Amino acid sequence: MSSELKKSKRQVLREKRQREQQRGRVISIGAVVLGALLIFGLLIYPNLKPVDVASAASFERPNADFNATGDPNAPITITEYSDFQCPYCKRFADDTEKQLVETYAAAGKVRFVYRSFGLFIGPESQASAEAAYCAGDQGKFWQYHDVLFANHTGENVGDFTNRKLEAFADSLGLDMGAFGSCLSGGKHADRVTQDGIDGHAAGLQATPSFVMTYTVNGETKSQIIEGAQPFSAFQSAIEAALAEMGQ
Structure with a gap:
């Protein structure tokens, strides 16, 4: 037991x-x-x-040529140094750019050029700038520019991951094979870097900044307009330059 x-x-x-x-x-x-x-x-x-892509209210850019719009022989060139992550750059794009282009670029008085200047915000600034130039290779720089700003919500918050950049391109009907190769291969990386170098050389310290150049009696003059200024600020500077040139 x-x-x-x-x-x-x-x-x-x-x-x-x-x-x-x-x-x-x-x-x-x-x-x-x-x-x-x-x-x-x-x-x-x-x-x-799926990536939700906010639609952009694009508008006609006269004589659009890659990252420029307006008559190449216009008496005034305004070069914007901007960053697709910058909230003030978005404000300019939303509130002022359309009126500036329609009033002066369409009239042949201003050539407007976009260049990137976002080396100090973060890697998404570099990526989005390169992506816009990749879209430019397919003739849709400005449409992509508008989509980027339409989908901007802040700085370094994941708005411009590679997956989203590709979704933006797809929404515009771009050749995705060519776009993907351009972006992943860093085709325009040096161009974006050079934009920043030229911006610093011009004495720029913030985004957006604008360099307005024109010629009077053979002398090239330049003026810097800093910040997301209203249309009236650009209008005053442009009209003063035109008057100085006798136009």
């Missing part, structure tokens, strides 16, 4: 250990499944979810 009792106790202990081992395996499997779900939720699902 005593032997049977000891055997029964050993069996109970063995079964208890087996249950604990089984419970441990279940917990381990559950932890693995939970970890997989977390990885899927954090890393994989965002890349499967």
Whole structure:
């Protein structure tokens, strides 16, 4: 009887250990499944979810040529140094650019040029600038420019990841193979870097900044307009330059 009792106790202990081992395996499997779900939720699902692209209110750019618009022989050239991540650049694009282009570029008085100047905000500034130039290779720089600003919500918040930049291009009907190769290959990286170098050489320290150049009696003159100024500020500067040139 005593032997049977000891055997029964050993069996109970063995079964208890087996249950604990089984419970441990279940917990381990559950932890693995939970970890997989977390990885899927954090890393994989965002890349499967469709990108919502806000539509842009684009407008006609006369004589559009890559990143420039207006008559190449216009008496005044205004070069904007901007950053697609910059909220003040977005303000200028939303509030002033259209009126400036329609009033002076369309009239042949101003050649308006966009260059990037966002080396100090973050990597999305560089990526979006390169992407805009890649779109320019397919004749849609300005349309892409408008889509970028339409989808801007802040600085370094993930607005311009490569996946989103590709979605913007796709929304404009670009050749995605050519666009993807351009962007991933860094085709315009040096151009974006040179934009920044030229901006610093001109003495610019903020975005947006505008360099207005014109010629009077063979002498090239320049003026810097800094910040997201209203149309009236550009109008005053342009009219003064035209008057100085006798136009």
